[in-house]
Amino acid sequence: MRGVFMLLKDLAEEFLFNCQCRKLSEKTVHNYRLQVGYLLDYLSQEHEVTELEKVKPQMIKQYMVSMQKKGRKAQYINDLLKAFKCFFKYLYEEEYIDELITERIKNLKEPKVIIQTFSNDEVQRMINYYSKHDYLTIRNKTILCMLFDTGIRLNELITLTEDKIFNDYILIHGKGDKERVVTKSPYLSKCLFKYNIVKNGYFENKTKKYANVFLSRNGLPLTHESIEIIVKEAAKACDVDSGVRCSPHTCRHTYAQMQLKNGLDIYSLSRLMGHESISITQRYLEGIRNTDVIKAGTKTSPLMNL
Structure with a gap:
């Protein structure tokens, strides 16, 4: 299906349906819906991109930078990136795209957090x-x-x-x-x-x-x-x-x-x-x-x- 002109919002719905078919938890599917939706809104509003063919790795990196500027923690941004990678991996495996867009986008370095527990x-x-x-x-x-x-x-x-x-x-x-x-x-x-x-x-x-x-x-x-x-x-x-x-x-x-x-x-x-x-x-x-x-x-x- 490479070369087919596809809307991101339609592909996102297909991705979420596939998550349900895989029997992922309702919470996971809900989080994916929100997280992928954040990216699609950003691409539409900031880059006027609504089609898969126009998405570039640099745009996703810019979104991550915008989240940093808003004061979001590295763990939060990495969680978003994890959802994006799952989404684009699905599109790659379904042959909607020729290369994995998120393959070279690395996670942010997270500060070491000492987990406080009960004595x-x-x-x-x-x-x-x-x-x-x-x-x-x-x-x-x-x-x-x-x-x-x-x-x-x-x-x-x-x-x-x-x-x-x-x-x-x-x-x-x-x-x-x-x-x-x-x-x-x-x-x-x-x-x-x-x-x-x-x-x-x-x-x-x-x-x-x-x-x-x-x-x-x-x-x-x-x-x-x-x-x-x-x-x-x-x-x-x-x-x-x-x-x-x-x-x-x-x-x-x-x-x-x-x-x-x-x-x-x-x-x-x-x-x-x-x-x-x-x-x-x-x-x-x-x-x-x-x-x-x-x-x-x-x-x-x-x-x-x-």
């Missing part, structure tokens, strides 16, 4: 905060235990169903429609066992239409906001360090750093986290303090382990 003491206090014996309190405690002990994403926790929990592992349906397993420790098993007894008793005489592990008081799947509140309430009550962002995703960061500190190799951690590339997992190494590195190095000393 061991803060994790323990947050879990102990939910100490009552009613359904909602035990559910909330189990949610925290699940987040800290498996490192699963918020949406993975919300959509987790009862049939995915096995004796010593949990089957997670993750990003990109991919499945992976995470470990289920004896501690978490005990929490889940107690939670299921209370849950079954709570819903014994109530209608339960959903098989999600975690349900609201009315038997509905939990929302992102409700779990955010569970984490923030515990963190606030336990006077967590003000430099730590109190969110479910920080629980995931905490899980990763604790696993590394406890000696898990980065390759295994990458699989447990469901990362596409080990380079993503390596970010967690930056947050490990020198004292922890020295302690780990001493523990694994070659001569001390002869």
